[in-house]
Amino acid sequence: MRDAPSAAAPAGSGPLARPQGLPLVGHLPRWTSDPLALLQEGAARGRTGGRRAFEIRLWRPVTVGWSPAWNRAVLGDLATFRSRGSLSQISPYLSAGVVALDHPDHRARRAAMNPTFHRRAVTAAFADRFGRIVRAHLPTGDFDAGRWSSTVVRSMLTAAFFGDRMPPDELASFVAPLDQPMPGPLLRRPVRISRMNAALRQVFQAPQPGTLAELFAELPDGVEEARVAVAAAYDTTAHSLAFALWELADRPDLNDPARTAAVVKEALRLYPSGWIGSRVAATDTEVDGLLVPAGRMVLYSPYLTHRDPDLWPDPEAFRPERFDGPQPAWGYLPFAAGERTCLGAGLATLMLRTAVAGFADADLERVSGTGKVRGGLTLAPAGPLRLRRRRRFG
Numbered sequence: 171m172r173d174a175p176s177a178a179a180p181a182g183s184g185p186l187a188r189p190q191g192l193p194l195v196g197h198l199p200r201w202t203s204d205p206l207a208l209l210q211e212g213a214a215r216g217r218t219g220g221r222r223a224f225e226i227r228l229w230r231p232v233t234v235g236w237s238p239a240w241n242r243a244v245l246g247d248l249a250t251f252r253s254r255g256s257l258s259q260i261s262p263y264l265s266a267g268v269v270a271l272d273h274p275d276h277r278a279r280r281a282a283m284n285p286t287f288h289r290r291a292v293t294a295a296f297a298d299r300f301g302r303i304v305r306a307h308l309p310t311g312d313f314d315a316g317r318w319s320s321t322v323v324r325s326m327l328t329a330a331f332f333g334d335r336m337p338p339d340e341l342a343s344f345v346a347p348l349d350q351p352m353p354g355p356l357l358r359r360p361v362r363i364s365r366m367n368a369a370l371r372q373v374f375q376a377p378q379p380g381t382l383a384e385l386f387a388e389l390p391d392g393v394e395e396a397r398v399a400v401a402a403a404y405d406t407t408a409h410s411l412a413f414a415l416w417e418l419a420d421r422p423d424l425n426d427p428a429r430t431a432a433v434v435k436e437a438l439r440l441y442p443s444g445w446i447g448s449r450v451a452a453t454d455t456e457v458d459g460l461l462v463p464a465g466r467m468v469l470y471s472p473y474l475t476h477r478d479p480d481l482w483p484d485p486e487a488f489r490p491e492r493f494d495g496p497q498p499a500w501g502y503l504p505f506a507a508g509e510r511t512c513l514g515a516g517l518a519t520l521m522l523r524t525a526v527a528g529f530a531d532a533d534l535e536r537v538s539g540t541g542k543v544r545g546g547l548t549l550a551p552a553g554p555l556r557l558r559r560r561r562r563f564g
């Protein structure tokens with residue numbers, strides 16, 4: 171790549187490493203076709219140059235980092251690293267509500283929502299209901315882990331958000347574009363969005379007691395907030411579940427409710443559905459010895475952090491046992507971290523644990539698939555993952 175080195179040079183050393191790009195268009199074609207390969211090459215070059223950061227050029231220059239110090243700065247300082255202008259705003263599914271708010275408005279909105287989404291609150295409210303949903307959906311014989319996960323997650327989300335006040339197909343039709351390959355999730359969807367808005371307004375007139383709709387009905391932009399939350403909840407959780415089942419099928423010894431929490435944690439490490447996150451620097455700042463100029467887009471990558479061999483020995487191996495010990499600080503962030511940490515982390519964890527534990531009374535095995543990943547709006551299986559569930563008797 172022949173661009174002039176940008177202002178985001180490391181303090182006291184040469185320009186940042188860059189992966190292979192093209193004159194004029196920079197890295198945009200590679201970002202569009204295979205962003206994970208681009209990130210991995212950038213990280214390898216960054217390491218060779220002695221830095222856990224590199225630079226790419228999309229439609230604007232971007233600095234990518236993955237070290238704990240980088241994560242801590244980018245995620246911990248909401249006044250400097252802003253969401254306005256970041257990548258999430260490109261998708262109509264994510265460009266509203268709390269996701270689009272910046273400091274200090276963001277803090278007030280989260281304070282209004284956090285108690286309802288707290289891990290203990292969602293567990294008390296939904297654990298039993300989720301258990302019933304999972305048991306009602308358990309497959310027999312061969313099944314597609316991706317499809318099954320999407321269906322069961324939609325059912326759990328409908329129950330938690332709306333109870334029986336929204337027909338199950340309404341959510342399915344709203345989130346369907348999130349299952350399409352890129353650029354499907356990024357295209358404008360005015361009809362689906364206004365249809366969902368109308369359905370939400372209807373639900374909010376008389377929210378079912380004990381559902382999340384009760385909270386959203388009271389929020390100033392409750393319709394946008396609820397719409398963004400269900401979208402942020404859906405494919406992230408569904409893909410994580412598909413990967414967790416895929417790995418569980420390869421490790422029968424872990425198919426035990428006592429190991430479910432570690433299985434889910436490790437699935438979220440190896441396959442973080444929020445594989446990339448972005449911010450824009452509001453002022454000149456220095457991170458981990460690197461000068462980041464005002465206006466620069468910065469990316470953090472749970473995918474790179476979670477696969478960094480300096481943080482996670484043998485990072486490509488699925489080994490839930492690694493969670494029996496401590497985790498590296500700012501080195502495990504499937505739900506990001508800091509004030510902007512995923513609103514639904516507790517809800518997602520409950521859905522994932524309930525669904526994975528649902529398989530404990532059966533033998534699970536792989537039928538076909540590769541477990542390869544694809545980086546779209548979220549990290550997804552690159553192809554179908556076919557599994558077989560066989561009930562154990564006696």
Ligand code: HEM
Nearest residue numbers: 269399402403406407410444447505506510512513514518
């Ligand atoms: C395994 C499932 C999930 C994963 C891996 C995940 C991951 C993430 C990540 C990494 C972020 C931070 C994005 C950023 O700011 O850079 C985030 C934010 C968010 N997530 Fe999740 N998420 C999951 C499930 C959910 C669920 C179930 C909900 C339901 C409420 C949800 C709602 C949100 C919202 C509203 C935000 C924005 C928070 C803010 O900006 O303050 N997510 N999620």
